[in-house]
Amino acid sequence: LQRSAELHARARELTPGGVHSNVRLNAPSVFFERGAGAWLWDVDGRDYVDYLLGQGPNFLGHAPTRVNEAVAAEARRGSVFGAQHVLENEAGELFLDTIGWAERVRFGATGTESDQAALRLARAATGRQKFVRFAGTYHGWLDNVLVKTVDGVTGPGSRGQLAHHVADSYVLPFNDVAALDATLSAHDDIAAVIVEPVMVNNGVIPPVDGFLKHVRRLCDRHGVVLIFDEVVTGFRVALGGAAERYRVRPDLAVYGKAMAGGWPVSAVAGSAELMDLFAGDVVHAGTFNGSVPACAAVIATLGILREDPPYARLEEYGATLMETIVEVGRAHGLPLRVQGLPMAFHVSFGDPALVRDYTGLAVLDLDRYTRFSHTLADHGIWVAGRGIWYVSAAHGEKEMAATRERLYSAAADAAA
Ligand code: PMP
Numbered sequence: 001l002q003r004s005a006e007l008h009a010r011a012r013e014l015t016p017g018g019v020h021s022n023v024r025l026n027a028p029s030v031f032f033e034r035g036a037g038a039w040l041w042d043v044d045g046r047d048y049v050d051y052l053l054g055q056g057p058n059f060l061g062h063a064p065t066r067v068n069e070a071v072a073a074e075a076r077r078g079s080v081f082g083a084q085h086v087l088e089n090e091a092g093e094l095f096l097d098t099i100g101w102a103e104r105v106r107f108g109a110t111g112t113e114s115d116q117a118a119l120r121l122a123r124a125a126t127g128r129q130k131f132v133r134f135a136g137t138y139h140g141w142l143d144n145v146l147v148k149t150v151d152g153v154t155g156p157g158s159r160g161q162l163a164h165h166v167a168d169s170y171v172l173p174f175n176d177v178a179a180l181d182a183t184l185s186a187h188d189d190i191a192a193v194i195v196e197p198v199m200v201n202n203g204v205i206p207p208v209d210g211f212l213k214h215v216r217r218l219c220d221r222h223g224v225v226l227i228f229d230e231v232v233t234g235f236r237v238a239l240g241g242a243a244e245r246y247r248v249r250p251d252l253a254v255y256g257k258a259m260a261g262g263w264p265v266s267a268v269a270g271s272a273e274l275m276d277l278f279a280g281d282v283v284h285a286g287t288f289n290g291s292v293p294a295c296a297a298v299i300a301t302l303g304i305l306r307e308d309p310p311y312a313r314l315e316e317y318g319a320t321l322m323e324t325i326v327e328v329g330r331a332h333g334l335p336l337r338v339q340g341l342p343m344a345f346h347v348s349f350g351d352p353a354l355v356r357d358y359t360g361l362a363v364l365d366l367d368r369y370t371r372f373s374h375t376l377a378d379h380g381i382w383v384a385g386r387g388i389w390y391v392s393a394a395h396g397e398k399e400m401a402a403t404r405e406r407l408y409s410a411a412a413d414a415a416a
Contacts, residue, residue, distance in 0.1 A: 001029070001030065001042070001044045001046075002044065003031065003043040003044050004029055004030050004031045004042055004043055004044055005029055007031040007043065008029035008031065027373075027385055028373075028374045028377040028378075030042045030377060030382075031043045034062075034063075035050065035058070035061075035062025035063060036061070036062050036063050037061040037062060037063075037392075037394040038050055038061050038062075038392055038394040038395045038396075038399045039062070039399075040062065040382055046380065047380060048377070048380050048381060048382040049380065049381050049382070049395075049399050049402050049403050049406065050062070050382045050392075051381065051382065051383045051384075051389040051390055051391065052382050052383055052384050052390065053390040053392050054262060055257070055384065055390075056232055056236070056257040056258060056344070056390050057256075057257045057258060057260070057261075057262045057263075058261075058262045058392060059235065059236060059257070059258035059261070059390075059392055059393060060261045060262070060301065060304060060392065060393050060394065061392045061393060061394025061395075062262070062394075063262075064261045064262070064300075064301075064304070064394075066300045066303070066304060067260070067261030067262070067263070067297050067300040067301055067304070068261075069300075070296040070297065070299065070300040071263060071293045071296050071297050071300075073296070074087065074292045074293050074295075074296040075292075075293050077292065078292060079291055079292050079293050080287070080288065080291045080292065081292065082287075085292055085295075087292055087295035087296055087299065088107070088290045088295050090295070090299055091107070091290075091294075091295035091298040091299050091302075092105050092107075094298070094299055094302045094303070094306075095259075095267065095269070095298060095302065096269065098235075098239060098240065098302050098305070098306060099240055099241065099243070099253075099269060100240045100243075100244065101240070101243055101249045102253065102269035102270050102271070103270070103271055103272040103275065104269065104270065104271070104272050104275030104276065105267050105268070105269040105275075106267065106268055106269075106275070106278060106284055106289070106290075107265060107266070107267050107289050107290040107294065107295070107298075108265075108266040108267060108268065108284075108286055108289050109264050109265065109266060109286060109288045109289065109294070110140075110256060110264060110266050111140060111229075111231035111254060111255075111256030111257065111266050112139075112140030112141055112142055112145075113140070113266065113286060114231075114254045114255070114256065114266040114267055114268040115139045115140045115145065115194070115227075115229060115231070115254050115268075116140070116142060116144075116145075117254075117268045117284045118192075118194070118227045118252045118253075118254050118268045118270075119131060119144070119145075119191075119192060119194065119227070120282060120283075120284075121225070121252060121268070121270075121274050121275070121277055121278070121282060122191040122192035122225035122227065122251075122252065122274075123191045123192075124277050124282045125191070125225060125273075125274055125277060126191040126192075126223065126224070126225060127191075128188070128189050128190055128191040129168065129189055129191060130168055130169060130170065130187070130189045130190050130191060131168065131169050131170075131190060131191055131192040131193065131194055132169065132170045132171075132172060132180065132183060132184070132190055132192070132193040132194070132224075133145070133147075133169050133170075133171055133172075133193075133194050133195070134171070134172055134173065134174040134195055134196070134199065135147075135171050135172065135173055135174065135202075136174060136199060136201065136202030136203070137174070137194075137195065137196045137199055137201055137202065137229070138196070138201035138202075139194055139196075139229050141157075141158075143161050143162040143165040144162075144165040144168050144169070145169075146158055146161060147166060147169075147171060170183050170187070170190070174195075174199045174202075174205060174207075175205070175207060175208045175211050177211060177214040177215070177218070180193070180214075180215060180218055181218055184218055184219075184221075184222040184224060185222075190222070190224050191224065191225060192224060192225040192226070192227050193215060193218075193219055193224055193225075193226055193227065194227040194229055195212075195215060195226075195227070195228060195229065196228075196229045196231075196232065196233070197212055197228050197229075197230065197233055197241075197242030197243070197245075197246060197248075198232070198233050198237060198242060198340070198341060198344070200232040200233070200340075200344055200388065201232075201388075203339065203340075203346050203348075203387070204339060204340030204341065204344055204345050204346035204387075204388060205339070205340070205346075206340065206341060207246060212242075212246050212248040213246075213247075213248055215248075216248050216249070216250075219251075225251045225252060225274065226250045226251050226252075227250060227251065227252045227253065227254065228241075228242060228243060228250040228252075228253040228254070229253075229254050230242055230243070230253045230254060230255050231254055231255060231256040231257055231266070232257060232258075232344060233245075233344075234253070234255040234256070234257070234258060234259060235255070235258040235259050235301075235302075235305060236257075236258045236343050236344060237341055237343060237344070238311060239305055239306070239309055239311065241253070241255070250270070251270055251271055251274055252268060252269070252270035252271070252274055252275075253268070253269055253270060254266070254267070254268050254269075255267045255268075255269065258301075259298055259301060259302070260294065260297035260298050260301050261297050261300060261301040261304075262297075263293065263294060263297035264288075264294070265294040265295075265297060265298055268284075304393075310393035311343075313393070313396075314342055314343045314391055314393065315342045315343070316342070317342065317391055317395050317396070317400065318341070318342020318343050318345065318391045319342045320400065321342075321389070321391065321400070321403065322338045322340075322342065322345055324400075324403070324404055324407065325338050325347055325407065326338055328404075328407045328408055328411045329411065331408070331411070332408075332411040332412055332414070332415040333415055334349070334372075334411055334414060334415055335349055335350060336348075336349065337349065337350045342391065343390070343391050344388060344389070344390050344391070345388075345389050346387045346388055346389070347369065347383075347387050347389055348365070348366070348369050348387050349365040349368045349369050349372070350365060366386070366387075369385075369386075369387055370385045370386075371414075372410075372414050373385050375410045375413050375414045376406075376407075376410050378410070378413070379406045379407075379409050379410035379413065380402070380406050381403060381406050381407065381410065
């Protein structure tokens with residue numbers, strides 16, 4: 001991989017730490033040139049079945065024709081007007097109709113900023129300052145939300161972070177209703193509970209039965225705003241996201257990743273009562289919010305998901321893949337542990353009987369998994385270094401066959 005190695009060496013100087021979090025997390029030094037469907041090609045001409053999918057956005061696969069044609073057509077017409085344009089209304093109507101429960105939406109460019117918009121609304125609505133979040137979740141890289149994610153320890157996630165911001169939140173164990181009950185009862189300064197309904201960023205842990213309903217009830221009792229961070233789950237775990245899959249309606253929800261076929265678009269949506277605060281003195285800004293190509297991408301993506309919902313196929317493909325990974329591990333004496341949902345699951349090395357709570361990762365062998373992810377890359381399977389596998393609507397029989405074969409050869413290699 002001569003070209004990749006040269007480019008990687010230069011990137012280390014040019015963009016320290018890597019512009020992409022993947023480089024930071026010790027990804028293999030592969031440089032990519034193009035993608036199509038569920039496949040990627042590197043600059044040295046090798047192909048990969050992709051289960052990273054850009055960390056989730058390429059839910060329709062790479063280069064989805066209808067989305068990219070729509071973006072190109074609008075880009076030719078003009079891209080950022082700095083004023084109203086018809087596509088934003090159209091994207092808004094379609095978005096709200098697809099989500100179902102939400103009454104208003106505002107578009108943004110990244111999940112990080114739409115999370116901030118939701119938190120600001122909650123503070124404005126309640127007149128309170130703090131929020132509850134769960135250990136191991138991720139709500140973007142800004143100072144007030146960034147905490148260590150892997151080991152569930154409360155503390156700054158970065159050097160240089162405003163120290164006092166870490167104290168803006170109460171950090172509780174995921175799936176722990178009693179802890180939430182106690183915290184909301186003990187403090188009257190809590191504006192919001194923000195939760196990844198499926199804790200994707202630390203082991204892809206689904207909510208235990210009734211957890212989200214209990215959270216909803218507790219928020220109602222204490223007058224606290226419930227925010228679902230659906231940046232990963234939105235349009236992925238069901239057309240209407242986790243709110244639909246688990247039948248719980250938040251007050252606000254934040255979307256990103258899968259909603260625009262790979263293009264950078266995010267959204268905050270929710271009740272009219274809260275969202276209409278933006279029509280008053282609550283500020284939400286952003287030069288690129290609701291840009292023309294962004295709205296075109298949303299319209300085309302939601303159009304595809306509504307006309308040909310991939311969810312049944314994803315359930316099937318993902319379930320088979322999860323079983324295959326365990327089976328491959330067993331065949332080669334690798335203790336591969338798989339958990340999560342078919343469309344986003346987590347693979348690690350460790351005893352499958354180990355706890356399924358947020359502390360799970362701390363006792364697992366992350367380094368071994370990272371090494372394994374490099375072996376997978378050597379054999380033509382592209383995954384994240386920390387264990388999350390995403391499945392796209394473009395994965396089918398051909399990809400399953402290639403994945404199975406490549407998994408077996410990678411596992412043989414890893415076991416040797
Ligand atoms: N929330 C969650 C649950 C996420 O997984 C992410 C991104 N991994 C974000 C927020 C931040 O989104 P973005 O990277 O688009 O800023």
